[in-house]
Amino acid sequence: MELKELKPRKALNKAFLKVKPNRTEIEGFKTNLIALLDRTNDTESEEFHKNLVIDFLKKTYYDPNHYINTKGRNDLVIHNGNTAKSSVGVIIEAKKPTNKAEMITTKKLNAKAFQELVLYYLRERITHKNLEVKHLVATNINEWFIFDATLFDRLFAQNKNLVKQFTEFEGGRLADTKTDFFYKQIAEPFIADITAEIEFTYFNIQDYQKPLRNADKADDNSLIALFKLLSPEHLLKLPFTNDSNSLDKRFYSELLHIIGLTETKEGNKKLIERNKSGERHSGTILEDAIIQLDSLDKLSRLDKPNQFxxxxxxxxxxxxxxxxxxxxxxxLFLKLLEAQLITYHKGDKSYSFLNLDKIKNYDDLNSLFFQVLARKYSDRNDDVKKAFENVPYLNSSLFEPTDIEQVTLFISNLKDDKKIPIISTTVLKNDQGKKQTGSLNTLEYLFEFLNAYDFSSEGSEEIQEDNKSLINASVLGLIFEKINGYKDGSFFTPGFITMYMCRETIRKAVVQKFNETKKWNCKDIEELYDKIEDRKEANKIVNSIKICDPAVGSGHFLVSALNEMIAVKNDLKILQDRDGKRLKEYQVEVVNDELIVTDEEGELFEYNPTNKESQRI
Incomplete structure (x- = not known):
């Protein structure tokens, strides 16, 4: 067999790599991992060390959402749910540190620990018909070997001869019923005959002793990949924070509260409605707008009022x-922009502009929309130039007055002195760290609410010192479409669906376009790659493909399509910069509906506006 060893970073989903863990999580991880190491005792039993592993995993990650314990004759399992009745998601074989005879090594997998994993997996997969095992792990506290369950399924569960022998063994129809018989007579010779590649992730905790035990927080960055590797997001393949399929319900609910809306259910549809009479607050954005529309008789100016x-x-x-x-x-768009500006300028808070220091009232916010963002710096009025000197010009229709604004209200028409009560489930905290209560000015509430979240924590592998929840562009897209589709209960198409649709359709379209243009007969991208000789011509052919999204909402599908087009060019080795130079030092791929760029060392690309190479990418 051919062994392929992965380091923790290489094993992780590249989109997951971009998510910054917060300081509290890392400190808890360090404390629990140190306790695991310090409590090991060479004179104690394997059962003792198994319990150490259980304690570490429970305290760090899995309690109370995922049940961890032994199951039958399996050594140790992590369940997909919080009870023993839920399916097994991870199978762990734990050895004591001194049991070298039964433990696998990076050079030799065919040892008892691996043979045990094979038996445990077959029991789950064949006997219990469990399709939800995600990973298998062998560890002796210090060394950890992690295998993806798809490998075990392909090598073992799909081998008819092995499954037949396993079934006969489990039924007591072979020469012996002891597990050692299965290991020695069935598993060991079968594993020895494997010629396929076996990929696994390996790490030794002893290699991390320095960052674990010193006081230098900068060293903690080297623990991030290790922290993520043992997390439920990786081992159980759960959605992670920046997964575009996940809605932050807390953010969504409080945002609706500030607007003056509530979500209701009608059959299978979730609809957004005005708060019921008696539960409305005149300071919410919606209610304030209704009052102004009514008192100023703005509806009379509408050309076709019946359409509303x-x-x-x-x-x-x-x-x-x-x-x-x-x-x-x-x-919300501006909050994302602000966060990116601060990130690009290495945390320089002078690029912050959505705050009460810069925007004291709705008039200032209106000025930001139309006198700043909609105009080049040279065309701006002197009174806004200084206040918003770091805010760029955005050539976007989003910052042009809409037709309905022109005949009814601008945001500057809202009342500045209105207050609304803070929602009971608020993310806001007072000086004592407890949930804030009482009322706040609406604009102040909105800004403080947005500042309680992190709109910029994706990118580099660093620890987020502020324990803020992440809200990224994908999650906002989901929220936009839920709000914009309030009438018909429209659904946001999850990222994994748009990614799959785009991958399947666009790659076929690219092959078809080349076949039509060049009179070729290629069947797939691989065959196409072998025939392309002129990179400039190939780019022209790919660029000639037109993609239409007739049901465009937030633009999510079109972004997925653009990502896939870029990834296709990367796979065809024709991706180039504006000057026609190929981006050969970089790998570009779509992961979790995100475009991920890595360099030759596998490091994530970070945009630096002052770096020419960064600008080229």
Whole structure:
């Protein structure tokens, strides 16, 4: 067999690599890992050390969401749920540190620990028909070997002869019923005959003693990959923080509260509605807009008021909601922009602009929309140039007045002195670290709420010192579409679906386009790669493909399509910069519906606006 050893970083999902763990998580990981190492005792039993592993995994990651214990004759398992009745997700064979005879090594897998994993896996997969095993692990506390269950499925569960022998053994129809018989007479010779590649992740905790025990926080960055490797996000393949399929319900609920909306269920649909009478607050963005529309008789200016409803109240609600959504979309987009500006400029807070120091009222916010973002710096008024000197010009229709704003309200028409109560489930904390209560000015509440989240923590492998939840562009896209589709209960298409659709359709379209243009008969991208000789011509052919999304909402599908087009060019080795130079030193691929760029060393690419090579990429 051919052994392929992966380091922790290489084994992790590249999109997961971009997620920064927070300081609290890392400190807990260090404390528990040190306890695991310090409690090992060469004179104690294997059972003793197995319990150490259980304690470490429970305290660091899995308690209370995932049950960990022994199962039958399996050494140790992590369940996919929080009870023993839930399916097994991870199988662990734990040896004591001194049991070298039964432990596998990076040069020799065919030892008892690996043979035991084979038996335990077959029992789960064949006997219990469990399709949800994700990983298998062999460890002696110091050394850890992690195998993807798809490897075991391919090598063992899909081998008819091995499964037949296993079934006969389990049924007591062979020469012996002891497990040692299975290991020596069935598993060992079968493993010895494997010629395929066996890939596994390996690490030795002893290699991390220095960053584990010293006081230099900068050294803790070297623990990030290790921390993630043993997490449920990796071992159980759970969605992680920046997964575009995951909605941050807490963020979503509090945002709706500030707007003045609530989510209700009608059959199988979730709809967004105005708060019920008696539960409304005049300071929310929606209710304030309704009051202004009504008091200023703005509905009379509408050309076709009937398209907003049949009654006056329906029209007031629908017009106010459209305005509120427009304003919130702008603000959320600007929060992402602000976060990226600060990140690109190495944490320089002078690039922050969504705060009460810069924007004291709705008039200032209106000025930001139309006098700053919609105009080049040279065309801006002197009174906004200094206040927003670091805010770039955005050539976007998002910052042009909409038709409905022109005839009804701008955000500057809202009242600055209105307050709203803080929601009971708020993310805001007071000086004592407890949930904030009482009321806040609406604009202040909105800014403090947004500042309680991290809009920029993706990118480099660093520890996030502020324990803030991540809100990224993908999650905001989901929120945009949920709010914008409030009437018909429309659904946001999850990232894994758009990624799959784009991959399947675009790659076929690229092959077809080359076949039509060059009179070739290629069947797939691999055959296409072998025939391409002119990189410039190949780029022209790929660029000639047109993609239409007739149901465009947030633009999510089109972003997925663009990502896939770039990844296809990478796979065809024709990806180049604006000057026609090939990006041969970089690998570009789509992972979790995100475009991931890595260099030759596998390091994640980070954009640096002052670096020419970074600009080229």
């Amino acid at each position: 409803g049949s009654t006056s109240q329906e029209r007031l609600f629908n017009v106010a909601l459209e305005l509120s959504i427009t304003w919130i979309n702008r603000i």
